[in-house]
Amino acid sequence: MTTKQILYPNTKLWMAAIKPPMYSVAIMPIWVGTAVAYAETKIFNGAVFSTFIAAAILILAWENISNDVFDSETGIDQNKHHSLVNLTDNKPLIFWIGNLCLGLGLLGILAIAFWQQDLTVIGIILLCCALGYMYQGPPFRLGYQGLGEILCFFAFGPLAVEAAYYSQTQTWSMTSLAVSVIVGIATTLILFCSHFHQVKDDIAAGKRSPIVRLGTAKGAQLLVWFTASIYPLTLLFVLLRISPAWTLLSWVSLPFAVKLCRHVQENHNQPDKVSNCKFIAVAVHFWACLLFGLGFMI
Numbered sequence: 001m002t003t004k005q006i007l008y009p010n011t012k013l014w015m016a017a018i019k020p021p022m023y024s025v026a027i028m029p030i031w032v033g034t035a036v037a038y039a040e041t042k043i044f045n046g047a048v049f050s051t052f053i054a055a056a057i058l059i060l061a062w063e064n065i066s067n068d069v070f071d072s073e074t075g076i077d078q079n080k081h082h083s084l085v086n087l088t089d090n091k092p093l094i095f096w097i098g099n100l101c102l103g104l105g106l107l108g109i110l111a112i113a114f115w116q117q118d119l120t121v122i123g124i125i126l127l128c129c130a131l132g133y134m135y136q137g138p139p140f141r142l143g144y145q146g147l148g149e150i151l152c153f154f155a156f157g158p159l160a161v162e163a164a165y166y167s168q169t170q171t172w173s174m175t176s177l178a179v180s181v182i183v184g185i186a187t188t189l190i191l192f193c194s195h196f197h198q199v200k201d202d203i204a205a206g207k208r209s210p211i212v213r214l215g216t217a218k219g220a221q222l223l224v225w226f227t228a229s230i231y232p233l234t235l236l237f238v239l240l241r242i243s244p245a246w247t248l249l250s251w252v253s254l255p256f257a258v259k260l261c262r263h264v265q266e267n268h269n270q271p272d273k274v275s276n277c278k279f280i281a282v283a284v285h286f287w288a289c290l291l292f293g294l295g296f297m298i
């Protein structure tokens with residue numbers, strides 16, 4: 001790559017590499033955990049909330065940046081032009097930018113621990129980071145075994161939501177644990193969707209993603225069940241009086257859910273067409289979680 005190409009890069013490729021919409025995934029568990037804390041205790045600490053959001057974004061940036069570094073070592077990103085390593089041709093630089101994001105993110109969480117004089121939140125977030133590393137880093141690379149979805153569910157669901165709840169209240173709550181299941185499923189949907197268009201490259205690099213294991217047709221069917229599960233679950237929580245009726249506002253995300261399922265069912269085996277499905281899944285996640293949290297605040 002020439003200096004000119006580095007200085008005047010293809011904006012589209014860089015946007016695809018940075019994936020701005022994906023960062024709502026870091027914000028939503030903090031939003032939902034904080035909303036439940038406010039509903040139950042009327043406590044809201046704005047400094048803790050904003051620091052946690054900024055830290056979560058930085059930690060997710062590390063996860064994505066280091067994903068490109070680790071994937072460059074297995075050859076799986078050979079055809080991924082928007083890999084940060086391929087774009088810059090400078091793996092050490094990308095590696096250290098990732099580590100800087102992680103360091104700054106953890107500093108934010110340490111600040112919360114300091115304000116609270118309590119190490120619980122940093123302990124939980126370090127566990128999330130460990131799961132994030134095990135997803136892609138050597139010697140684990142559990143994502144290559146098709147185990148990424150399980151790690152993703154726990155990191156963005158119960159762990160992150162409970163950490164957010166605890167950061168506000170320094171107590172635990174069964175309600176936040178229950179609703180974290182919804183955040184976990186909605187986030188895992190995105191990861192599941194991200195594999196449909198990569199089957200060929202994944203097989204070539206020995207990655208046995210859930211879609212490689214199941215095939216795209218069965219994967220598309222499973223996606224429907226997986227996506228649909230969010231809505232009866234929110235209703236069940238309202239009927240069981242775990243969450244307020246206003247959380248049914250999250251059903252406003254249904255049109256995106258329908259669009260996602262239809263799009264994947266029609267195009268599951270056409271990589272070029274199905275490749276945008278993870279961003280439809282991001283929209284499902286964003287609206288479902290935003291409105292679900294809002295339902296606790298009203």
Ligand SMILES: C/C(=C\COP(=O)(O)OP(=O)(O)O)CCC[C@H](C)CCC[C@H](C)CCCC(C)C
Nearest residue numbers: 026056063064067128129132135151152155160
């Ligand atoms: C990096 C992730 C997915 C990308 O996967 P893939 O290799 O298929 O991508 P490319 O095709 O683009 O190369 C997400 C992985 C998520 C992981 C299982 C769990 C991450 C945990 C986070 C570090 C936790 C952050 C929590 C925050 C809210 C504090």
Ligand SMILES: O=C(O)C1=CC(=O)c2ccccc2C1=O
Nearest residue numbers: 022025060064152187190191194
């Ligand atoms: O690039 C991706 O495919 C993903 C990036 C990311 O940060 C993330 C986080 C949580 C769930 C899924 C994903 C991705 O799929």
